[in-house]
Amino acid sequence: MGLLVGVGGGARSARAQPPTPESLRTPLGQTQQPSLQAQRCLALCEYHHYNSAPDSCRWYAAQALRSVPARSVQAAWAQTWLASAWLREKQFDSAAYYLEAAAQGFRHHKLPEGIARVLTEQAALQSAQDQVPAARQRYQEALAYCRQHELPTAEADVLRAYSFMAMREQQLDSAALYNQTAEALYRRTEHRRGLAHVVWMHGLLAQRRADYAEARVWLDSALALADGAACFRLGTECYTTLANVQVESGDYVAALATLLRTAERHRQVGHTEGMGQAYLGMGNVHYYRDEYPLARRYYLRALEAFEATRLLDGLARGYGNLAAVQRLEGDIEGALRSHERSLQYREALGNQAMIAHAHTNLANLYLDEREDLAKARHHLELAEPIVEARQNAYDRAYLWLVFSQLFLKEGKITAALQRAHDVLSLAHGNGIPELELETYVHLQNLFAQRHQFDSAYHYLVQASTLRDTLLSEENSVRIAELETRYQTRQKDDSLQFARQSVTLLGAEAEVREARLFRQRWLSISALALVALLGGWVYTLAQTRRQLQQQREALATTNRQLDRANGQLQERNQQLDATNAQLQCTVQHLDEANRQLQESNQTLAQQKIQIETLMREQSHRLKNHLSAVAGLLTLQSHSLVDPSARQALEESHARVEAIMLVQQMLYGKDLTHLPVDVYLTELIRTILRMYGFCEQLARLHIAPLRLPADQVLHLGLLVNELVTNAAKYALPTVRDPALDVGLQPESAAQLRLWVSDNGPGFVPDTTATASFGLRLVALQTRQLEGQARWSNGQGMCFTLEFPHETLEGGAAL
Structure with missing residues (x-):
């Protein structure tokens, strides 16, 4: 952790x-x-x-x-x-x-600089995806390219990133070499930000080597360089690394102070993610001090910050650390839930190393706390291919150790011994003493369970010897750290004594300076008093002179105000007379308005009476037309001659068209009718009369309101044309079609067309033409229009005629 x-x-x-610096704050x-x-x-x-x-x-x-x-x-x-x-x-x-x-x-x-930058970023991307061999090869390509094109700053950037990857892979010597080369290049090119980064990485390398005194020196220098280069992010990294150094050296109080300073630094700029990282670090410090309630509290605060920013990496690590605390406190269910949530966030990140760690931790928990060997094996088998692919010595040794513990509980003693010996070989060869110690303890327990006490004693001695060695090394490091602190404290005491001496000398000098100041102050006060008295006398004389001038000005102002007051009174009298005249005018206007309202009411009543009479007249005319239509129908039934019966049926249709107009006039508007409603109903009635489906007709009639006489003429004309199509055109084709439209051609012109897909015909325009054609010609003249007949795929009649426009924009 x-x-x-x-x-x-x-x-x-x-x-x-x-905050953005002042030089970059111009709005875009x-x-x-x-x-x-x-x-x-x-x-x-x-x-x-x-x-x-x-x-x-x-x-x-x-x-x-x-x-x-x-x-x-x-x-x-x-x-x-x-x-x-x-x-x-x-x-x-x-x-x-x-x-x-x-x-x-x-x-x-x-552009060589851009290509070098892309190569570096691609290598960093491969490194982040745990593609270490590919990343190493890409870094080599980037270095060769930078050297070929003489790009020292870009070469330093590549070396710095390459050093960071080598340090992650525990190749500290290579990382130090790359970092030193990058530092030399940055110093040669005077690149302040890059120099701050490599100095910080020197501190990281010193921390990895457990040289904490050197690490602090490097980190202090890096902090100064980061502040000078205005690099906020690097400054927080330096504080974080310093806290790590303080924790590893056992100075937990100083680590907490550093992390608090880091949290405050993030809070001042509103950086919630950084605050969460600082809380996570404080939780880890309390974890190392066995203060588990405090650790849990800070872990929860960190998780709140990470949830607010949706930082998946922080959530994964936060829940993993919280699970460790819950396990130590005996909350096994909570630990399992936290490990599962940590695994979910790690899978969302796609970081294979973190996923393998989560599976291994879950396997260890199921194995030690739940004795659930099936789930433990499941998680170990999921982690194994990832760990083997990464070839990280510590991860492989830890995974093999958990496998050995699983084999022991499954009764596979040979497999458990083989895995344990593999762990010992790997841990010893790669310098991982803590896993070596844990393996000795595991082997001791294994042989003790098999009653092979000689072997158990052998591994007990090995574990004790290694534990003593580790304690000795730890004590040596702590002693060196204490010596460093002692020397630092001595230097601080010397500096404090020097500061006190300087303070005493400064105090004596201040006393002498105070005496001289007091004497000077008395002399200056006497001179100031004399000057003050003289100034007061002069000011008094000036004040009296100014008061006299103000009195004279006030008298002049009073005389001007008196004249203005007289003029104002005259103006008020004129305004009173004008107001009286306006009141008389308002009274006359009120009387005229009242008379106008009475006239409007009378006209409105007369209009209602006229409309009532017109509706009654229209209703009676509709009734008469209905009677005529009925008589025509009765007469047609009594006729034997087909031509006579057909003539009466056509007359009946014409009467129906006129009657439909009268029916629509029996409404609110007695002068204008909606032509689209009228023509649609008329066409459908004709089609039903001749046994055709209403959907046969394709109607394109604009929603216009036209005068009643124009609607009547259009109705008679459309009645003739649609009747003719229903009788002679539509029955002759397999898929009959009828197209009727009425659309504005221009602001003062309408266009009517009626077409079918029948065989077509040539109209007779002579005096011997049929009654229907003569009626079409008559209605065309009534509408003052121009008609055209055409034969293509059927008959098409087109009529263009003028129309008027209402104030609201609708056609009359």
């Missing part, structure tokens, strides 16, 4: 960021040129990348990408920053996508 791996990593970053909208706007956005990307704000870095990179062409150099740099931000949030697919896009852009423009 480490303290903090770093404050910048995670699946998502905190919502609040450190004030930058007119896209290239300048993109340049500012890229500068903000770099700032927020080094100040623990990946979401802001990603936002500004997206702004820059939208401001410039897709194949430009600035677009490639924006894609590189986007990839860096996604890599920090462990979104590996997005990072790989943008790195590939950036690589294409840099190769297109042949």
